[in-house]
Amino acid sequence: MIQALALILTCQLAGEALAHWTGLPVPGPVLGLGLMLILLSASARIAGLVVPVGTGILRHIALLFVPAGVGVVGHLDRLGPQAAVLAAAIVVSTVLAIAAGALAFRLVARLTGSEDGDA
Amino acid sequence: MRDFAEIWSYLASGPLIWLTLTLVAYLVGDTLSQAFGRNPAANPVLIAIILLGLVLWLSDTPYPVYFEGAQFVHFLLGPATVALAIPLWQQGRQLRRSMLPVAAGLLTGSLVAVVSALGIAHALGLDRETLAALAPKSTTAPVAIGIAQTLGGSPTLAAVLVLLTGITGAMVATPVLNALRIRDWRARGLAVGTAAHGIGTARALQVHTRAGAYAAIGMGLNAILTAFLAPLIFGLLG
Numbered sequence: 001m002i003q004a005l006a007l008i009l010t011c012q013l014a015g016e017a018l019a020h021w022t023g024l025p026v027p028g029p030v031l032g033l034g035l036m037l038i039l040l041s042a043s044a045r046i047a048g049l050v051v052p053v054g055t056g057i058l059r060h061i062a063l064l065f066v067p068a069g070v071g072v073v074g075h076l077d078r079l080g081p082q083a084a085v086l087a088a089a090i091v092v093s094t095v096l097a098i099a100a101g102a103l104a105f106r107l108v109a110r111l112t113g114s115e116d117g118d119a
Numbered sequence: 120m121r122d123f124a125e126i127w128s129y130l131a132s133g134p135l136i137w138l139t140l141t142l143v144a145y146l147v148g149d150t151l152s153q154a155f156g157r158n159p160a161a162n163p164v165l166i167a168i169i170l171l172g173l174v175l176w177l178s179d180t181p182y183p184v185y186f187e188g189a190q191f192v193h194f195l196l197g198p199a200t201v202a203l204a205i206p207l208w209q210q211g212r213q214l215r216r217s218m219l220p221v222a223a224g225l226l227t228g229s230l231v232a233v234v235s236a237l238g239i240a241h242a243l244g245l246d247r248e249t250l251a252a253l254a255p256k257s258t259t260a261p262v263a264i265g266i267a268q269t270l271g272g273s274p275t276l277a278a279v280l281v282l283l284t285g286i287t288g289a290m291v292a293t294p295v296l297n298a299l300r301i302r303d304w305r306a307r308g309l310a311v312g313t314a315a316h317g318i319g320t321a322r323a324l325q326v327h328t329r330a331g332a333y334a335a336i337g338m339g340l341n342a343i344l345t346a347f348l349a350p351l352i353f354g355l356l357g
Contacts, residue, residue, distance in 0.1 A: 101228025
């Protein structure tokens with residue numbers, strides 16, 4: 001488990017360094033995700049170590065958003081009289097974006113004959 | 120025997136109680152979510168946030184004191200992002216065969232998210248500074264904060280709007296996608312990850328592994344795409 005955590009943190013650290021060094025507008029952990037993807041594909045031994053631990057973390061990924069979410073409660077009054085407009089913009093825009101994204105995916109999947117199924 | 124208030128004030132000043140309460144509040148949220156058959160309206164994150172918000176309010180605890188303890192959980196967001204490589208890797212072969220649909224879903228979802236949010240808010244008379252904080256709302260928080268700052272918006276407001284978007288996405292995704300009769304797990308996942316970043320991805324992972332993998336792809340790629348699209352569309356508002 002410690003080996004897996006060390007590997008995950010090393011990828012994150014390298015990602016942070018890379019993001020800072022290149023000045024890319026991408027957060028370090030997202031670059032770390034890319035590095036981990038390369039490691040998993042390169043070595044079955046690494047995959048065997050990382051997959052059980054990483055899957056355990058992902059099972060409760062929702063928990064990790066709680067601390068930041070609690071901070072938001074204190075800032076809700078900052079929205080002030082704009083709150084209703086912002087709420088409307090967020091709800092409508094999120095519904096539209098999910099619908100449009102999924103419909104576009106399905107349309108192109110049908111056109112290219114790409115089917116959902118087990119690889 | 121010391122009284123309750125004294126013990127509370129002793130414990131409330133250290134990180135242990137806030138870390139413990141964060142985990143317990145999430146377990147309560149998760150249990151309730153399970154009890155409601157994973158109904159999207161019973162979102163475990165939202166339940167935990169409301170419970171903890173109440174505790175902080177009732178005990179008059181400032182957020183920085185709470186965060187002393189909660190930071191250990193918050194810190195894991197980074198490693199968890201790295202761990203999202205696992206479902207991507209596991210779905211690798213599937214993914215290589217669906218490059219074009221992924222590109223179409225991502226580009227459409229990302230564009231619609233930015234254009235519709237800015238369009239509605241602009242039409243209803245919000246000022247430029249608020250629009251700047253709203254533009255990157257569908258991306259993961261650290262990226263959204265960076266984009267908002269570049270456009271001249273408040274980073275705090277940007278973080279608030281990102282979280283509200285994530286919770287909204289997690290709650291509306293299932294009913295919206297069911298109403299459209301979209302049964303392709305890849306399309307469902309990608310759309311949610313693109314529109315509602317990590318919280319949407321958390322919901323997708325809860326529902327189906329393949330949906331979770333495609334949500335992670337949507338979230339990761341949209342972070343990059345929005346960094347380019349948001350300034351462009353924001354500039355068109357004039």
